[in-house]
Amino acid sequence: MGSVVIVRSWNSRAPSALKFDIARRGRTLATDCKDCPLRRLELFRDFSPEELRFMQRFKTGEMQVEAGTTVLLEGAKAPQLYTVLRGMGVRSKALGSGRRQVLNFALPGDFLGLQAAMMAEMTYSVEAVTPMRLCAFRRSDIWDLYKRFPERAFDLTWAGALEERFLGEALTSLGQRPARERTGWALHTLYRRLQALGLEHRTEGVPFPFRQQDLADALGLSLVHTNKTLARLRAEQLLTWEDGRLRIPDPDRLAEACGVEPTEPGPRPLI
Amino acid sequence: MGSVVIVRSWNSRAPSALKFDIARRGRTLATDCKDCPLRRLELFRDFSPEELRFMQRFKTGEMQVEAGTTVLLEGAKAPQLYTVLRGMGVRSKALGSGRRQVLNFALPGDFLGLQAAMMAEMTYSVEAVTPMRLCAFRRSDIWDLYKRFPERAFDLTWAGALEERFLGEALTSLGQRPARERTGWALHTLYRRLQALGLEHRTEGVPFPFRQQDLADALGLSLVHTNKTLARLRAEQLLTWEDGRLRIPDPDRLAEACGVEPTEPGPRPLI
DNA sequence: CGGCGAGTTGATTTTCATCAAACACTGTGG
DNA sequence: CCACAGTGTTTGATGAAAATCAACTCGCCG
Numbered sequence: 160m161g162s163v164v165i166v167r168s169w170n171s172r173a174p175s176a177l178k179f180d181i182a183r184r185g186r187t188l189a190t191d192c193k194d195c196p197l198r199r200l201e202l203f204r205d206f207s208p209e210e211l212r213f214m215q216r217f218k219t220g221e222m223q224v225e226a227g228t229t230v231l232l233e234g235a236k237a238p239q240l241y242t243v244l245r246g247m248g249v250r251s252k253a254l255g256s257g258r259r260q261v262l263n264f265a266l267p268g269d270f271l272g273l274q275a276a277m278m279a280e281m282t283y284s285v286e287a288v289t290p291m292r293l294c295a296f297r298r299s300d301i302w303d304l305y306k307r308f309p310e311r312a313f314d315l316t317w318a319g320a321l322e323e324r325f326l327g328e329a330l331t332s333l334g335q336r337p338a339r340e341r342t343g344w345a346l347h348t349l350y351r352r353l354q355a356l357g358l359e360h361r362t363e364g365v366p367f368p369f370r371q372q373d374l375a376d377a378l379g380l381s382l383v384h385t386n387k388t389l390a391r392l393r394a395e396q397l398l399t400w401e402d403g404r405l406r407i408p409d410p411d412r413l414a415e416a417c418g419v420e421p422t423e424p425g426p427r428p429l430i
Numbered sequence: 431m432g433s434v435v436i437v438r439s440w441n442s443r444a445p446s447a448l449k450f451d452i453a454r455r456g457r458t459l460a461t462d463c464k465d466c467p468l469r470r471l472e473l474f475r476d477f478s479p480e481e482l483r484f485m486q487r488f489k490t491g492e493m494q495v496e497a498g499t500t501v502l503l504e505g506a507k508a509p510q511l512y513t514v515l516r517g518m519g520v521r522s523k524a525l526g527s528g529r530r531q532v533l534n535f536a537l538p539g540d541f542l543g544l545q546a547a548m549m550a551e552m553t554y555s556v557e558a559v560t561p562m563r564l565c566a567f568r569r570s571d572i573w574d575l576y577k578r579f580p581e582r583a584f585d586l587t588w589a590g591a592l593e594e595r596f597l598g599e600a601l602t603s604l605g606q607r608p609a610r611e612r613t614g615w616a617l618h619t620l621y622r623r624l625q626a627l628g629l630e631h632r633t634e635g636v637p638f639p640f641r642q643q644d645l646a647d648a649l650g651l652s653l654v655h656t657n658k659t660l661a662r663l664r665a666e667q668l669l670t671w672e673d674g675r676l677r678i679p680d681p682d683r684l685a686e687a688c689g690v691e692p693t694e695p696g697p698r699p700l701i
Numbered sequence: 702c703g704g705c706g707a708g709t710t711g712a713t714t715t716t717c718a719t720c721a722a723a724c725a726c727t728g729t730g731g
Numbered sequence: 732c733c734a735c736a737g738t739g740t741t742t743g744a745t746g747a748a749a750a751t752c753a754a755c756t757c758g759c760c761g
Binding site: 324327379 | 526529531533544545547548549553554576580581584586587588590591593594595597599602604605648649650689691696
């Protein structure tokens with residue numbers, strides 16, 4: 160390890176990608192685990208020095224991808240697993256009909272590819288929505304990790320359980336809540352996550368680079384209805400979302416108004 | 431270990447529970463892991479003799495519960511974890527409004543309580559719908575398992591990944607498919623699972639002890655609409671569901687008619 | 702300038718929820 | 732034996748929520 164690989168986008172989201180890419184191509188030094196900016200966040204559990212050394216060896220490199228890149232593809236066997244260092248993306252499942260379901264948003268600190276590590280293939284795709292920097296691991300090293308570092312194996316299971324918990328909440332929102340509450344729940348939850356990552360600006364809210372279509376696909380609502388629901392929440396002064404930034408002046412009030420039960424993030428392991 | 435504990439129902443599903451319970455109370459011999467009927471199924475991966483010995487020690491006993499019993503409670507710290515040996519149940523989340531979302535159905539071979547093992551508490555409940563027999567483990571032994579038996583730790587993570595995958599599919603169904611397809615998807619999936627467990631009778635289909643309300647809560651549909659949708663699928667000769675049995679004469683045709691992508695179960699670990 | 706992607710808004714149609722009233726079946730007690 | 736209450740299923744009538752269709756805006760880029 161020690162170098163960064165740049166991957167070019169294949170889709171239309173970043174039309175001017177090529178030029179930019181070529182300009183930057185080359186091998187840059189990857190960040191050392193001990194300097195990882197994520198580790199400093201309170202959100203994440205502390206590493207022991209020993210764990211740190213192990214992870215450093217486990218890490219095979221870093222990957223920089225542009226907006227629009229498919230990081231992991233549904234149905235494919237991924238040889239690499241990733242932890243998000245910077246940037247955001249969406250995890251989604253495509254249907255034959257051309258529709259898609261956004262299962263979750265991929266934020267810094269998220270581990271990508273647990274399914275690929277366990278079963279043969281991924282059952283959903285991960286696509287970058289902004290440029291992303293990913294910390295890469297070899298899938299085949301996972302077994303070694305289980306044998307030699309049970310603490311880290313435990314953390315992997317934890318990550319899986321956390322995802323299971325989130326999906327359970329999402330399912331409950333889609334199944335039982337009307338559009339307004341559903342939308343409020345999603346934005347509240349994302350806001351809290353971004354806040355915990357230290358991305359909140361005092362007056363400007365948090366960066367929120369998604370399209371309304373992404374949110375609509377996450378909530379199981381049509382684009383038009385999502386738009387009107389957002390307008391309603393805005394009229395209620397609960398939030399604003401413009402120019403790629405989400406502002407929620409009073410998250411507790413939004414939670415209250417949308418019947419979201421509070422669920423503090425608590426320290427979680429970083430992988 | 432070696433004895434069975436009988437737990438009494440507290441809710442109204444089994445009005446005559448008390449009498450029955452007292453008659454049966456007492457300590458019966460628990461089944462030995464090596465005689466576990468589930469192990470014989472092709473669905474599950476084989477155990478090595480060593481694994482078998484370990485699991486035998488890990489197991490702390492068996493629990494027999496009646497229909498209506500809450501096996502694990504949302505929000506509570508569960509000191510015990512379980513594998514379902516016999517019987518069925520539902521995993522569900524309750525909302526303040528009195529509504530609930532059924533996240534999944536608990537069938538033989540399912541591991542219950544992964545969340546409790548990892549985080550502090552369960553985020554959903556598990557309730558028995560029929561009498562159930564559960565294989566019990568001590569939560570506090572989990573860490574020992576990670577240190578001493580990485581194979582089994584890996585299997586635990588696998589179980590989490592499988593659940594994640596299922597929830598992703600469920601979310602996609604609720605978010606993107608209309609009532610008819612959603613219903614067809616759910617019944618098709620459950621039929622396949624029950625089939626793999628060897629519960630299919632040649633002409634009588636599979637046992638299906640749930641109420642329409644359970645299915646409605648799983649699909650995010652009203653009871654009435656679920657009923658009408660079932661009537662439609664029945665009129666299309668795709669399935670019948672009566673007297674607690676589900677029959678799907680041609681599962682492939684149902685899958686085709688409801689746009690379900692095929693997903694074979696494949697060997698999975700038993701915990 | 703024209704074209705494209707993303708957001709916005711109004712009109713119309715469809716799906717699904719709610720309300721209401723039966724029916725079938727079971728166990729219970731008079 | 733029959734009335735009854737309770738639970739689960741079924742069906743029809745009505746209304747609300749959300750999808751679809753269509754048009755228009757705005758900013759951006761070639």
